[in-house]
Amino acid sequence: MIKEETNSNRKTWFRTITTRYQLELSVSNDFKVVYGSIRPLEIDGEVVITEAELCSVFSEAGVDGEYLVDNVDFLIDTVNKNLEANNIALIRAIEPINGIDAHLHFYIKPQSVNYQFDNELSSSLQADYHNLNLFENVKKDDLIAELRPATKGASGMNVVKELMFGVPGTSLNYNITYGVNVRIEESDNCTKYYALEDGLVTFSNNHLDVSDTYVIKQDVDYRIGNIDFSGHVQIVGNVLNGFNIRGAKSINIRGNVGSCRLESDGDITIYGMAADLEDAQGEIISHNGNIIARYLDGVKINCAGDLIVKNEIFNCIAEVEGQVVATPSTIIGGKIQALRGIEAANIGSDRSSAKTILICGCSAKINRRIKEIEAEVVATNAKVERIANSIQPILRNPDIIENLPQHNQVTVRDLVRNYEKLLNQLENCRKEITKLRSSEISNSIPRINIGKKLEKDTTIAFGYNPAVTIDRTIKSRNTLEYNGEEANVRILNYMKLI
Numbered sequence: 001m002i003k004e005e006t007n008s009n010r011k012t013w014f015r016t017i018t019t020r021y022q023l024e025l026s027v028s029n030d031f032k033v034v035y036g037s038i039r040p041l042e043i044d045g046e047v048v049i050t051e052a053e054l055c056s057v058f059s060e061a062g063v064d065g066e067y068l069v070d071n072v073d074f075l076i077d078t079v080n081k082n083l084e085a086n087n088i089a090l091i092r093a094i095e096p097i098n099g100i101d102a103h104l105h106f107y108i109k110p111q112s113v114n115y116q117f118d119n120e121l122s123s124s125l126q127a128d129y130h131n132l133n134l135f136e137n138v139k140k141d142d143l144i145a146e147l148r149p150a151t152k153g154a155s156g157m158n159v160v161k162e163l164m165f166g167v168p169g170t171s172l173n174y175n176i177t178y179g180v181n182v183r184i185e186e187s188d189n190c191t192k193y194y195a196l197e198d199g200l201v202t203f204s205n206n207h208l209d210v211s212d213t214y215v216i217k218q219d220v221d222y223r224i225g226n227i228d229f230s231g232h233v234q235i236v237g238n239v240l241n242g243f244n245i246r247g248a249k250s251i252n253i254r255g256n257v258g259s260c261r262l263e264s265d266g267d268i269t270i271y272g273m274a275a276d277l278e279d280a281q282g283e284i285i286s287h288n289g290n291i292i293a294r295y296l297d298g299v300k301i302n303c304a305g306d307l308i309v310k311n312e313i314f315n316c317i318a319e320v321e322g323q324v325v326a327t328p329s330t331i332i333g334g335k336i337q338a339l340r341g342i343e344a345a346n347i348g349s350d351r352s353s354a355k356t357i358l359i360c361g362c363s364a365k366i367n368r369r370i371k372e373i374e375a376e377v378v379a380t381n382a383k384v385e386r387i388a389n390s391i392q393p394i395l396r397n398p399d400i401i402e403n404l405p406q407h408n409q410v411t412v413r414d415l416v417r418n419y420e421k422l423l424n425q426l427e428n429c430r431k432e433i434t435k436l437r438s439s440e441i442s443n444s445i446p447r448i449n450i451g452k453k454l455e456k457d458t459t460i461a462f463g464y465n466p467a468v469t470i471d472r473t474i475k476s477r478n479t480l481e482y483n484g485e486e487a488n489v490r491i492l493n494y495m496k497l498i
Helices: 051-061 069-079 364-396 398-403 406-443
Strands: 010-017 021-028 033-040 085-092 103-106 143-148 182-187 190-195 199-204 207-211 213-216 227-229 232-235 245-247 250-253 261-264 267-275 283-286 291-297 300-303 307-320 324-338 342-347 356-360 448-454 459-462 478-483 488-493
Touching: 010 033, 010 051, 021 051, 033 069, 051 069, 069 085, 103 199, 143 199, 143 207, 182 207, 213 227, 227 232, 232 245, 245 250, 250 261, 261 267, 267 283, 283 291, 291 300, 342 356, 364 406, 459 478
Parallel strands: 213 232, 227 245, 232 250, 245 261, 250 267, 261 283, 267 291, 283 300, 291 307, 300 307, 307 324, 324 342, 324 356, 342 448, 356 459
Antiparallel strands: 010 021, 021 033, 033 085, 103 143, 143 190, 182 190, 199 207, 448 478, 478 488
16 A cells, blocks of 8 residues: 655545545645545445446546555445545556666676676675676677667656656767677667677777687686686786686686696696695696696696696696606606606705606506596497397398397397497497507607706606616716616616607
8 A cells, every 4th residue: 555645745636425425536746646535424234335436436537547456445345334544545647667778788798897787696696706707708609799779768647647758768978899809780770799709708998899818917816706718818916725717728827826726728827836735626737738837836737738847846746748848947746747758957855755756658648548448348348248149140140030020020130230339339449549559659758858866766657667766866967768678767868858
């Protein structure tokens, strides 16, 4: 029920008296509400007023609008109980609708503080400070935004049937410009903007564009959250513990990295230190590029290209498909495996209890995949053997199948087809293993280069040959290779890793 206004804010509009009731209608001074007061006359046992009769009074009084149904029912029920009802709001004006200003409507959340976006994050999502979703990745040909023109709005009507006009929307008083990675289409009286490449949408100073580089000019912390971007990620500050970054094209960090997961299909460059301060939380993964860092401490590394470190690799677990180059730096502790060889100025330490293990000339990634295939081959062979035992007579004499009942023929033919499919899978597995081994052999460089010193008790392995623990310190610039004849290490004059 609408709260009644004081008498000074409305005026009497209409009165009527019948043998059953006395009714007065008043109207608010702004002509937006009709109030009714009704008093029953002393007529027992009769209906004082009906809804249809009340509507007829409204028509006679020349008032109309949005009926407040609950209030109208209340007034009728009250007076029909021989009670008075006073100052009840009965009709409300039909408000005009203001027009909408011309605006840029976004379908992809841009990296900007000046945008209007329909689907803001709820307060419950905002509580997850690791996943703030400060922007959205856009794909090529995605609809980014559309420039919607101003609308006129719609007129309304006050309670005495006079038109009320809405305020029309205003046109833009500036132009929207767009960059080279955006194309436009004119459609349905609006301008639509599409992405020409993957990246993030930027909107600043009325300029719309798509960039494949996300630049963070501060630390990655609770103000930024985790990053998952389809392009290049550049971070001017540090990456704090617990925040993960994926930059599909590359990651470039000017500061230090805590216990975080960094992942990219391209190069990952860290100008500072990457240290796993929370046990087994730090991980750096480059699926197709190189990893370049100043200092690595306790980090798990998986690199498809080369691992290049300027100062030190300490107590890390690294699987590298290219080379590990730590010159003029040091490798101390951990387990480093590289398909295309390892080179460092210093290897091991006489002042650290961390055991150093180096493996070169073989691929951990390829070896894992081959083991997966071999397990698949064992399972497939078992299926082949079971089916072969069932259909062996038919394989020897295919004519037998024609003498079987129809439903048995279908079953046998399905078994034969499955048998042939499994044989084909086995052949594909063998081919993949051959291809992997060939790739590993062609890229293998089973060689370790020492720039200055290799400490004793360092364990090294070349390819799949037995590991050897060095029993003395080597204090010269040398190349180490495996001596197959004596099953030990051959110390050679220094040779570059090819």
